[in-house]
Amino acid sequence: MEDPWQKAYDFAVAVARKAGEIRKAGESEIRVMTKSSTVDLVTKTDERVEKIIISSLKEEFGEDAHCFIGEESVAKGEPCVLSDKPTWIIDPVDGTTNFVHGFPFVAVSIAFAVNKEVEFGVVYSCLEDKMYKARKGKGAFCDDEPIQVSDMKDINKSIIISEHGTDRSPEKVTKIFSTMQKILCIPVHGLRGSGTAATNMCLVATGAVEAFFEIGIHCWDIAAGVIIVKEAGGILLDVDGGPFDLMSRRMVSANNELIAKRIIKEIEIFPVGRDDAPAEK
Numbered sequence: 385m386e387d388p389w390q391k392a393y394d395f396a397v398a399v400a401r402k403a404g405e406i407r408k409a410g411e412s413e414i415r416v417m418t419k420s421s422t423v424d425l426v427t428k429t430d431e432r433v434e435k436i437i438i439s440s441l442k443e444e445f446g447e448d449a450h451c452f453i454g455e456e457s458v459a460k461g462e463p464c465v466l467s468d469k470p471t472w473i474i475d476p477v478d479g480t481t482n483f484v485h486g487f488p489f490v491a492v493s494i495a496f497a498v499n500k501e502v503e504f505g506v507v508y509s510c511l512e513d514k515m516y517k518a519r520k521g522k523g524a525f526c527d528d529e530p531i532q533v534s535d536m537k538d539i540n541k542s543i544i545i546s547e548h549g550t551d552r553s554p555e556k557v558t559k560i561f562s563t564m565q566k567i568l569c570i571p572v573h574g575l576r577g578s579g580t581a582a583t584n585m586c587l588v589a590t591g592a593v594e595a596f597f598e599i600g601i602h603c604w605d606i607a608a609g610v611i612i613v614k615e616a617g618g619i620l621l622d623v624d625g626g627p628f629d630l631m632s633r634r635m636v637s638a639n640n641e642l643i644a645k646r647i648i649k650e651i652e653i654f655p656v657g658r659d660d661a662p663a664e665k
């Protein structure tokens with residue numbers, strides 16, 4: 385039987401690389417704007433790269449063949465609803481703050497979901513020039529090398545990634561740093577954060593770290609990373625230990641359940657609105 389999504393997967397890899405090159409060209413004149421807060425940055429490059437990705441996909445597969453969830457389209461009012469229809473979930477520049485500051489971790493993240501299941505994901509880590517990718521049931525790769533999560537089961541010998549996000553409300557910041565302090569003092573070997581969720585997920589998938597968790601990320605930040613972590617042998621859970629929900633804005637990705645459950649014990653949960661919550665009137 386013909387493989388329905390191989391062509392889309394191959395095309396997504398090419399589009400991700402092209403998007404990375406357009407992002408690089410945007411470095412020369414970065415026009416910074418803000419979204420949900422003064423520290424939630426977006427640039428004209430984010431918007432331009434997303435437009436080019438979406439138009440390339442529409443040109444290749446047909447104007448109305450697929451649905452799209454793009455970070456910057458949603459920011460401008462497009463709906464963020466994951467239906468059973470084939471849907472591209474796109475973060476054109478993951479690590480925008482890094483991009484603005486020249487901090488060397490920026491990624492293009494493109495995922496493709498059918499029946500609400502991610503079929504494949506591509507994360508192009510631009511500055512490293514590394515293409516992380518995975519298709520459901522077919523393994524995870526960095527460029528063309530297979531990747532595998534860490535086999536570490538001892539939390540005391542693990543590195544854990546967390547991010548503080550863009551919400552600066554005191555009650556949330558207190559919970560974020562209290563959680564980080566409790567995890568650090570388990571103790572673990574270290575806490576890290578690249579500033580881009582997609583890259584963090586790839587660091588779990590390659591075994592460079594044992595886990596990455598965050599409350600407040602969006603589906604576009606992690607959709608590609610989800611399938612890359614799973615196909616590298618990792619697991620995804622909700623921050624309360626329940627089943628992972630792509631639209632919930634809460635996520636624990638880890639190399640195994642032992643590590644995941646150990647850090648979940650320390651996470652101080654705070655409420656965040658779902659990605660697919662009805663738009664406020």
Ligand SMILES: O=P(O)(O)O[C@H]1[C@H](O)[C@@H](O)[C@H](O)[C@@H](O)[C@@H]1O
Pocket residue numbers: 455475477478479480481547548549550579580581582598601605
């Ligand atoms: O750089 P973007 O696409 O906005 O995504 C990042 C988000 O802004 C941060 O708040 C999160 O902590 C990161 O994990 C996201 O990658």
Ligand SMILES: [Mg+2]
Pocket residue numbers: 430455475476477478479480
């Ligand atoms: Mg982004």
